[in-house]
Amino acid sequence: xxxxxxxxxxxxxxxxxxxxxxxxxxxxxxxxxxxxxxxxxxxxxxxxxxxxxxxxxxxxxxxxxxxxxxxxxxxxxxxxxxxxxxxxxxxxxxxxxxxxxxxxxxxxxxxxxxxxxxxxxxxxxxxxxxxxxxxxxxxxxxxxxxxxxxxxxxxxxxxxxxxxxxxxxxxxxxxxxxxxxxxxxxxxxxxxxxxxxxxxxxxxxxxxxxxxxxxxxxxxxxxxxxxxxxxxxxxxxxxxxxxxxxxxxxxxxxxxxxxxxxxxxxxxxxxxxxxxxxxxxxxxxxxxxxxxxxxxxxxxxxxxxxxxxxxxxxxxxxxxxxxxxxxxxxxxxxxxxxxxxxxxxxxxxxxxxxxxxxxxxxxxxxxxxxxx
Amino acid sequence: xxxxxxxxxxxxxxxxxxxxxxxxxxxxxxxxxxxxxxxxxxxxxxxxxxxxxxxxxxxxxxxxxxxxxxxxxxxxxxxxxxxxxxxxxxxxxxxxxxxxxxxxxxxxxxxxxxxxxxxxxxxxxxxxxxxxxxxxxxxxxxxxxxxxxxxxxxxxxxxxxxxxxxxxxxxxxxxxxxxxxxxxxxxxxxxxxxxxxxxxxxxxxxxxxxxxxxxxxxxxxxxxxxxxxxxxxxxxxxxxxxxxxxxxxxxxxxxxxxxxxxxxxxxxxxxxxxxxxxxxxxxxxxxxxxxxxxxxxxxxxxxxxxxxxxxxxxxxxxxxxxxxxxxxxxxxxxxxxxxxxxxxxxxxxxxxxxxxxxxxxxxxxxxxxxxx
Numbered sequence: 001x002x003x004x005x006x007x008x009x010x011x012x013x014x015x016x017x018x019x020x021x022x023x024x025x026x027x028x029x030x031x032x033x034x035x036x037x038x039x040x041x042x043x044x045x046x047x048x049x050x051x052x053x054x055x056x057x058x059x060x061x062x063x064x065x066x067x068x069x070x071x072x073x074x075x076x077x078x079x080x081x082x083x084x085x086x087x088x089x090x091x092x093x094x095x096x097x098x099x100x101x102x103x104x105x106x107x108x109x110x111x112x113x114x115x116x117x118x119x120x121x122x123x124x125x126x127x128x129x130x131x132x133x134x135x136x137x138x139x140x141x142x143x144x145x146x147x148x149x150x151x152x153x154x155x156x157x158x159x160x161x162x163x164x165x166x167x168x169x170x171x172x173x174x175x176x177x178x179x180x181x182x183x184x185x186x187x188x189x190x191x192x193x194x195x196x197x198x199x200x201x202x203x204x205x206x207x208x209x210x211x212x213x214x215x216x217x218x219x220x221x222x223x224x225x226x227x228x229x230x231x232x233x234x235x236x237x238x239x240x241x242x243x244x245x246x247x248x249x250x251x252x253x254x255x256x257x258x259x260x261x262x263x264x265x266x267x268x269x270x271x272x273x274x275x276x277x278x279x280x281x282x283x284x285x286x287x288x289x290x291x292x293x294x295x296x297x298x299x300x301x302x303x304x305x306x307x308x309x310x311x312x313x314x315x316x317x318x319x320x321x322x323x324x325x326x327x328x329x330x331x332x333x334x335x336x337x338x339x340x341x342x343x344x345x346x347x348x349x350x351x352x353x354x355x356x357x358x359x360x361x362x363x364x365x366x367x368x369x370x371x372x
Numbered sequence: 373x374x375x376x377x378x379x380x381x382x383x384x385x386x387x388x389x390x391x392x393x394x395x396x397x398x399x400x401x402x403x404x405x406x407x408x409x410x411x412x413x414x415x416x417x418x419x420x421x422x423x424x425x426x427x428x429x430x431x432x433x434x435x436x437x438x439x440x441x442x443x444x445x446x447x448x449x450x451x452x453x454x455x456x457x458x459x460x461x462x463x464x465x466x467x468x469x470x471x472x473x474x475x476x477x478x479x480x481x482x483x484x485x486x487x488x489x490x491x492x493x494x495x496x497x498x499x500x501x502x503x504x505x506x507x508x509x510x511x512x513x514x515x516x517x518x519x520x521x522x523x524x525x526x527x528x529x530x531x532x533x534x535x536x537x538x539x540x541x542x543x544x545x546x547x548x549x550x551x552x553x554x555x556x557x558x559x560x561x562x563x564x565x566x567x568x569x570x571x572x573x574x575x576x577x578x579x580x581x582x583x584x585x586x587x588x589x590x591x592x593x594x595x596x597x598x599x600x601x602x603x604x605x606x607x608x609x610x611x612x613x614x615x616x617x618x619x620x621x622x623x624x625x626x627x628x629x630x631x632x633x634x635x636x637x638x639x640x641x642x643x644x645x646x647x648x649x650x651x652x653x654x655x656x657x658x659x660x661x662x663x664x665x666x667x668x669x670x671x672x673x674x675x676x677x678x679x680x681x682x683x684x685x686x687x688x689x690x691x692x693x694x695x696x697x698x699x700x701x702x703x704x705x706x707x708x709x710x711x712x713x714x715x716x717x718x719x720x721x722x723x724x725x726x727x728x729x730x731x732x733x734x735x736x737x738x739x740x741x742x743x744x
Contacts, residue, residue, distance in 0.1 A: 029690075197672070199595060200594045208691045209691040209694075212691055218694060219695040219696065219697050220672060220673070220691075220696045220697075221696070222698070224628025224631065225697065225699050227631040231630060231705075255596040255600060256597075259635055262631075262635050262638045263631055292600070300592060300593070300594055305687030305688050305689040306689075313685065313687050314687075316677050316678040317569070317675060317678075318580060319581040322577075323591040323592070324593070325591050325597065327600050327601075330596075330599055331600075331603070
């Protein structure tokens with residue numbers, strides 16, 4: 001997709017052929033710049049600080065981080081330590097664990113002198129596979145959007161509500177929830193996207209920026225507005241991404257997703273989750289097993305933005321003495337999910353639905369290195 | 373209640389006996405200061421800019437504004453113009469219209485030379501009545517909180533979730549939703565309040581500040597967290613205020629309230645609205661007639677807070693080119709409201725329920741000056 005009119009991915013190998021460059025998402029939408037990662041520690045720090053974010057992009061970044069580690073030291077100890085370092089950065093998203101397990105199971109059987117080259121090859125392949133997964137999610141989801149536009153009770157544009165950022169910035173390119181939107185927009189379907197701002201980290205601003213760069217009409221609203229929009233007929237469908245989806249179809253995603261799903265159900269509006277295969281946790285079979293990350297209080301108590309003089313500044317909004325809690329994700333039970341959109345097609349949010357698309361995975365109930 | 377350890381009301385007559393002093397709530401929780409209002413225009417401006425806010429306090433401020441007008445010019449033209457000026461400031465809350473109609477119907481029959489004195493007398497009485505209404509809501513609601521604490525499946529503290537600010541800052545003293553909390557806290561019941569921050573205007577910070585001043589344990593969370601808290605058993609009951617409640621029990625309140633109510637229902641948690649009589653609109657009989665105020669985009673696109681150097685600063689968080697919508701209220705349909713707490717007792721959120729407490733009002737279906 002485009003950033004400043006130039007086709008751009010959120011992560012890339014540097015021109016020197018070994019370092020990794022990622023967009024610093026903590027400075028978006030106000031400043032667009034790439035930062036260079038040279039070590040697995042820098043990559044882990046970028047994940048922890050959310051310079052890179054979005055479960056698929058975190059997975060790809062972790063794969064690159066293993067390659068950076070293997071370039072420095074291809075021994076078993078370094079591979080294990082890097083895997084542990086990466087997995088500890090963020091507990092909720094499934095793709096991180098999936099990518100680290102992918103890399104480990106590929107590299108462990110190899111002799112050390114082959115590992116760096118093979119790690120880079122696989123990291124690049126994971127990035128390319130992610131693009132292909134998102135492209136296919138876009139195709140499958142586009143069918144749902146077109147059908148909704150045709151059956152909408154009022155004339156176009158189709159009104160879509162999304163939450164957080166599940167666009168190309170959260171993946172390598174295209175995005176998950178936004179991929180169908182980019183696809184139908186490219187095909188000329190009239191649509192308008194309600195972007196909920198997604199406190200506390202305000203990833204809605206990333207979505208708004210992305211949509212603006214592609215020329216997709218959109219409106220930013222506070223998270224609180226989602227219910228009003230749904231209840232008063234201003235939304236035709238809701239679509240979000242996921243950080244981890246259980247084998248039963250429970251969708252763990254950015255905090256606030258469940259509120260949108262339950263309000264959508266109350267208003268009879270469909271709620272779809274765009275779910276890449278690597279974000280499915282085949283070891284979980286209900287909504288209550290997902291570890292929910294709790295992040296620093298400052299992310300809630302303080303807000304960063306563009307000051308009048310054009311610099312990025314942080315202001316405190318909470319009273320000095322008040323406790324603050326910062327749960328980063330919530331789980332939408334499968335019963336509230338109208339359907340799941342994957343790279344392999346669309347299915348019910350149920351064990352049977354997911355098993356029909358991933359028969360080779362659905363039988364395995366115990367965590368193995370391969371399934372992560 | 374206490375502010376800085378000193379018993380304080382949110383509005384008071386100045387020491388000179390005629391001007392009005394209100395806390396400037398746009399500077400809370402960082403700066404506590406009163407501003408002086410000398411004319412109805414200044415009062416209208418304070419309402420519009422939300423230096424005073426909260427439906428009950430807006431009503432009382434409007435009553436004082438009429439008194440300020442009558443002091444300057446007690447003629448019919450000034451009375452009518454002041455009424456129009458005030459009613460146009462904010463469309464959603466019912467108390468504003470109620471207070472203006474109260475003042476008009478009292479003053480119109482009087483000869484001009486009697487009006488100023490009588491207007492001040494009634495404004496002071498409306499303030500005192502508001503305190504008494506809130507005190508009684510506190511008593512009735514306290515019974516619900518005590519019963520919930522006794523029947524809670526886990527040991528204390530009782531966990532209450534509230535939204536926006538329906539405390540003493542939104543009224544004259546005590547508050548509506550917070551009055552029962554202050555009451556049981558004073559009586560020694562162990563409780564903890566989840567305070568949702570209430571984007572875009574962040575009135576949760578007012579609630580957190582209020583609770584902190586009274587020593588009530590509380591935790592600030594992003595609005596997005598409410599569903600997760602409810603779904604995972606961290607909340608025993610939800611209680612909010614209202615800006616306008618229909619005769620059928622539909623509760624119009626700060627944007628985001630409906631999301632909490634629908635998630636509470638999904639989790640089997642009771643949702644209560646604290647409803648002062650003057651906020652009931654007896655002319656409305658369903659959720660779709662309430663005018664929903666839309667406010668400036670800047671309230672969403674920008675955030676004001678305390679900068680590192682201790683000054684109040686505004687930073688922009690939305691991308692420069694993005695459209696923004698700012699609906700200030702939503703409506704929670706009566707079917708999602710477990711019960712309504714009024715100064716006259718607790719009732720079902722239904723025409724019958726409200727009629728049982730206000731039999732003298734429930735029969736009137738046409739707007740009259742008295743019922744507003």
